[in-house]
Amino acid sequence: MSATMLPIADSADVRSYASDIGKRYRRQLVWVVGLASLATVAGLFGPRLLGEIVQAVQTGTTAGHIDALAGLLVLAICVQGVLTRYAYLAGKVFGETVLAELRENFVDSVLDLPLSTVERAGSGDLINRASRDVAALRIAAQEGIPAVLAAVTSGVLTLAALVLVSPLLAAVTLITLPPSTLVARWYLKRARAGYLATNATYSTMIENLAATVEGARAVEALRLGGRHVEQTDHDIAASYRAERYTLGLRIVMWPVIELCQLAPAGLILLLGGVGYTRGWVSIAQVTAATLYVQQLAGPVSELANWLDTIQTGSASLARLLGVTQIPADRAADEGVRPDADDPRLEASEVGFSYLPGREVLRDIDLTVRPGERLAMVGPSGAGKSTLGRLLAGIGAPGRGRVTVGGASLIELPLDELRSQVALVTQEHHVFVGTLRENVALARPDAPDEDIHAALAAVDADAWTSAFDDGLDTRLGSGALELSAPQAQQLALARLVLADPKILVLDEATALLDPGAARHLERSLSAVLDGRTVISIAHRLHTAHDADRVAVIEDGRIAELGSHPELIAAGGAYARLWDSWHGASDQTLPDGQTDWLSSEAL
Numbered sequence: 380m381s382a383t384m385l386p387i388a389d390s391a392d393v394r395s396y397a398s399d400i401g402k403r404y405r406r407q408l409v410w411v412v413g414l415a416s417l418a419t420v421a422g423l424f425g426p427r428l429l430g431e432i433v434q435a436v437q438t439g440t441t442a443g444h445i446d447a448l449a450g451l452l453v454l455a456i457c458v459q460g461v462l463t464r465y466a467y468l469a470g471k472v473f474g475e476t477v478l479a480e481l482r483e484n485f486v487d488s489v490l491d492l493p494l495s496t497v498e499r500a501g502s503g504d505l506i507n508r509a510s511r512d513v514a515a516l517r518i519a520a521q522e523g524i525p526a527v528l529a530a531v532t533s534g535v536l537t538l539a540a541l542v543l544v545s546p547l548l549a550a551v552t553l554i555t556l557p558p559s560t561l562v563a564r565w566y567l568k569r570a571r572a573g574y575l576a577t578n579a580t581y582s583t584m585i586e587n588l589a590a591t592v593e594g595a596r597a598v599e600a601l602r603l604g605g606r607h608v609e610q611t612d613h614d615i616a617a618s619y620r621a622e623r624y625t626l627g628l629r630i631v632m633w634p635v636i637e638l639c640q641l642a643p644a645g646l647i648l649l650l651g652g653v654g655y656t657r658g659w660v661s662i663a664q665v666t667a668a669t670l671y672v673q674q675l676a677g678p679v680s681e682l683a684n685w686l687d688t689i690q691t692g693s694a695s696l697a698r699l700l701g702v703t704q705i706p707a708d709r710a711a712d713e714g715v716r717p718d719a720d721d722p723r724l725e726a727s728e729v730g731f732s733y734l735p736g737r738e739v740l741r742d743i744d745l746t747v748r749p750g751e752r753l754a755m756v757g758p759s760g761a762g763k764s765t766l767g768r769l770l771a772g773i774g775a776p777g778r779g780r781v782t783v784g785g786a787s788l789i790e791l792p793l794d795e796l797r798s799q800v801a802l803v804t805q806e807h808h809v810f811v812g813t814l815r816e817n818v819a820l821a822r823p824d825a826p827d828e829d830i831h832a833a834l835a836a837v838d839a840d841a842w843t844s845a846f847d848d849g850l851d852t853r854l855g856s857g858a859l860e861l862s863a864p865q866a867q868q869l870a871l872a873r874l875v876l877a878d879p880k881i882l883v884l885d886e887a888t889a890l891l892d893p894g895a896a897r898h899l900e901r902s903l904s905a906v907l908d909g910r911t912v913i914s915i916a917h918r919l920h921t922a923h924d925a926d927r928v929a930v931i932e933d934g935r936i937a938e939l940g941s942h943p944e945l946i947a948a949g950g951a952y953a954r955l956w957d958s959w960h961g962a963s964d965q966t967l968p969d970g971q972t973d974w975l976s977s978e979a980l
């Protein structure tokens with residue numbers, strides 16, 4: 380049930396992206412690390428001063444001296460507090476800036492994704508990346524990065540202060556290095572794959588749930604509920620296993636890290652006691668070293684805490700970057716424009732395959748003259764829709780070229796392409812918004828008269844004029860839901876307003892009952908007079924009314940000519956026409972269910 384997943388960036392790409400961010404935001408980064416360092420340095424005075432106080436009390440001193448040391452201690456704590464606040468603020472601003480840039484890149488990439496890629500991958504993976512992965516990255520960037528920067532700075536400086544106070548006592552902390560390094564390496568080796576696998580299970584779950592919700596009526600009608608519940612149970616079990624795996628990694632890592640944090644303080648007290656009695660270290664050194672080691676526990680624990688979040692964030696970053704790495708299927712060049720004097724649509728030696736080695740279109744040569752009506756007919760799976768999409772500039776042909784006025788469709792800037800050619804299918808989306816917004820999508824500044832005229836052109840004014848709020852009527856999910864034929868008429872009205880020179884209609888009127896479809900086609904043809912129209916025909920009258928008919932069989936144009944020419948040629952089209960014509964008693968009545976079937980052709 381799951382679709383092909385979108386690509387995931389590899390570790391090298393994630394590292395190079397992070398290092399690129401580091402270079403481009405060097406000043407901000409230096410500012411964050413600088414403030415965190417100053418805050419840490421201010422914090423380092425505390426243990427040192429406490430050590431001095433203990434030493435002074437032991438050796439005997441005046442109350443004034445103690446007060447002076449205590450005053451300095453309070454000052455150091457206050458300075459540390461203020462600097463820490465600004466260090467965190469700078470860290471958050473840095474995290475937000477990086478996240479905002481990544482989000483914008485991600486949205487740009489998603490909007491530029493080749494349609495074929497989105498269709499292959501399905502919506503689940505993309506929704507999961509846009510929601511769950513962005514959320515994971517938000518936490519990592521907003522909170523994790525500042526916290527890690529502050530913890531690393533503070534950890535390094537505290538360790539340096541510990542070495543300065545007493546190299547002997549500092550050496551004790553080294554005992555914890557091997558076990559903590561080993562467990563961190565063990566964890567990092569497995570965590571990325573674990574989190575990527577977890578995210579993939581969520582993508583599959585969302586994909587399948589979305590399919591169930593979209594097809595809820597069919598699921599109910601065909602009593603597929605049990606099977607879908609089983610699938611969901613299976614997806615949840617897969618997510619559970621993946622979550623358990625990463626939980627297992629954390630369960631191993633955490634106790635070791637905790638132990639490595641606690642052990643040094645005990646060891647320093649023990650060694651410090653022995654060292655003091657033997658005269659190796661002073662009481663001030665033991666006090667300061669013990670406090671520094673305690674202070675070190677904070678950054679180490681922070682790091683261990685955020686390691687997990689950074690791993691989740693890095694897995695999410697790999698998934699988001701993966702989307703930005705998908706190559707575009709267009710190579711738009713602003714300078715490319717069609718020849719206005721000769722705006723014919725031309726396919727030359729076009730071949731196309733969805734899967735390597737399996738061509739679904741081959742050797743297609745076709746010229747559609749301006750203003751011509753061309754009908755494409757053929758058995759199911761012959762390649763009509765694929766050819767229709769290539770003629771509308773959706774995706775590039777694997778071989779050959781599709782041009783309008785001599786300019787390759789994939790090289791035309793998108794606005795120019797859409798003003799030249801548009802594809803109308805039977806999949807129509809009613810966007811949440813007003814009727815006006817829904818129709819004026821292609822021309823947001825269109826005046827109301829043009830919107831009314833477009834609705835009238837496709838016979839939609841009959842029902843839209845009954846709306847109390849007129850063009851301000853809210854449509855879509857949660858507001859007025861349109862029927863499928865109404866949504867289809869709305870999509871056609873959008874097109875009338877967009878005013879492309881060439882239209883490719885793929886089953887555009889298929890959801891209407893045959894009578895309504897014929898009616899709509901007639902009103903459309905009146906509106907679209909003078910335009911080039913390529914219809915993928917499922918009703919023979921569409922072919923009959925067209926200037927020429929292209930019969931597509933097995934990915935090739937098997938026959939091409941006007942209706943009378945093809946009838947005279949006596950080929951597949953003529954045989955189909957004969958069988959249908961005989962049955963319809965020489966007439967073309969509305970309501971005739973004359974779908975072209977593979978058997979008929």
Ligand SMILES: Nc1ncnc2c1ncn2[C@@H]1O[C@H](COP(=O)(O)OP(=O)(O)OP(=O)(O)O)[C@@H](O)[C@H]1O
Pocket residue numbers: 498499733734739757758759760761762763764765766
């Ligand atoms: N996204 C896709 N991935 C892989 N193969 C595909 C994809 N879309 C279509 N095909 C295959 O390409 C071939 C041509 O399909 P296409 O939809 O263009 O035919 P068609 O003539 O329009 O059929 P129909 O009349 O049933 O819509 C078929 O074998 C189909 O299975």
